[in-house]
Amino acid sequence: MKILLTGAGGQIGHDLIGALAAANHDVVSTDLAPRPPSHAHASGSSWKRLDVTDAAATERLFDEVKPDMVFHLAAILSARGEKDPRLAYDVNQTGTWNVLEACRKVGVGRLVFTSSIAVFGPPPSGPLPDPTPDDVALHPTTMYGVTKVAGELLCAYYTKKHNVDCRGVRFPGLISAAMPGGGSSDYALFMYVDAVRKGGYEAFARPDTRIPLMYMPDGVRALLEVAMADRERLSRCIYNIAAFSPRADEIAASVRRAIPEAQFTYSPDPRRQAILDSWPQSLDDSAARRDWSWKPRFDLDAMTDDLIPRVRRMLELGAVLSSH
Numbered sequence: 001m002k003i004l005l006t007g008a009g010g011q012i013g014h015d016l017i018g019a020l021a022a023a024n025h026d027v028v029s030t031d032l033a034p035r036p037p038s039h040a041h042a043s044g045s046s047w048k049r050l051d052v053t054d055a056a057a058t059e060r061l062f063d064e065v066k067p068d069m070v071f072h073l074a075a076i077l078s079a080r081g082e083k084d085p086r087l088a089y090d091v092n093q094t095g096t097w098n099v100l101e102a103c104r105k106v107g108v109g110r111l112v113f114t115s116s117i118a119v120f121g122p123p124p125s126g127p128l129p130d131p132t133p134d135d136v137a138l139h140p141t142t143m144y145g146v147t148k149v150a151g152e153l154l155c156a157y158y159t160k161k162h163n164v165d166c167r168g169v170r171f172p173g174l175i176s177a178a179m180p181g182g183g184s185s186d187y188a189l190f191m192y193v194d195a196v197r198k199g200g201y202e203a204f205a206r207p208d209t210r211i212p213l214m215y216m217p218d219g220v221r222a223l224l225e226v227a228m229a230d231r232e233r234l235s236r237c238i239y240n241i242a243a244f245s246p247r248a249d250e251i252a253a254s255v256r257r258a259i260p261e262a263q264f265t266y267s268p269d270p271r272r273q274a275i276l277d278s279w280p281q282s283l284d285d286s287a288a289r290r291d292w293s294w295k296p297r298f299d300l301d302a303m304t305d306d307l308i309p310r311v312r313r314m315l316e317l318g319a320v321l322s323s324h
């Protein structure tokens with residue numbers, strides 16, 4: 001199958017390109033930026049420049065490539081989006097519109113959308129139910145969340161009206177040995193990275209912060225499973241998926257199993273803490289489990305055991321990550 005990725009230079013693209021290529025798909029990776037050195041493993045797949053905010057360029061490239069399926073990953077995440085809401089609106093909202101319109105005009109049959117737990121926020125009537133199901137009223141508190149809600153609704157609209165078969169998942173905070181990109185959930189990854197390279201980490205979140213998290217291999221598998229599922233099995237377009245929901249200090253304890261000397265302190269950043277506090281503590285993913293047999297493979301400690309050697313390798317290869 002010919003598969004085009006938008007935003008391929010980000011954290012998900014890093015692992016998704018390899019998984020698609022391993023399954024013998026013909027992968028065309030696109031991003032505003034050139035292929036990052038961290039994506040050198042994907043040098044077999046082609047890389048093209050695409051700014052999804054440019055409608056004409058998006059349609060032109062889709063027409064040239066004529067993909068069977070598009071994974072739409074391009075997005076500005078929650079923390080960066082609050083620093084530059086206009087940019088988040090342009091990339092996430094206008095970009096998603098442009099990608100859907102290009103699919104409609106060029107006749108791309110299927111689009112896979114990456115939504116997020118950021119679509120949720122506390123309703124006026126009280127806290128979110130825990131676990132939070134797929135269908136609660138959505139009250140996002142960030143521009144990222146607002147645009148992801150709109151993207152989900154556009155996906156349902158294009159599926160119904162324009163025969164573009166859109167499906168996708170609401171990702172928890174994703175953790176992997178790759179560059180994160182301006183998310184509020186990044187504290188969780190930096191607990192690993194800074195424990196390895198500095199012997200500890202000052203988290204920008206409180207120790208009792210609890211949000212849904214997922215290890216990237218499960219996240220990539222979820223995307224592939226929902227992408228390839230028979231349409232008749234899907235009762236909705238976008239699904240909650242869940243793996244584990246540790247407190248920040250439980251992540252620290254898990255890291256200390258592997259690096260006993262690692263020191264963790266907590267200095268909450270009010271803006272990012274408010275975003276984290278607005279998200280669900282855990283997700284109900286029973287619809288994904290029922291419709292396409294979704295099941296995570298990694299719990300917190302299994303992720304820790306697999307991830308720490310990968311973080312070591314990433315740092316040896318010279319990745320430069322800023323903790324803030």
Ligand code: AKB
Nearest residue numbers: 077078116183184185
């Ligand atoms: C973020 O923190 O903004 C993202 C997300 C949870 O979608 N990682």
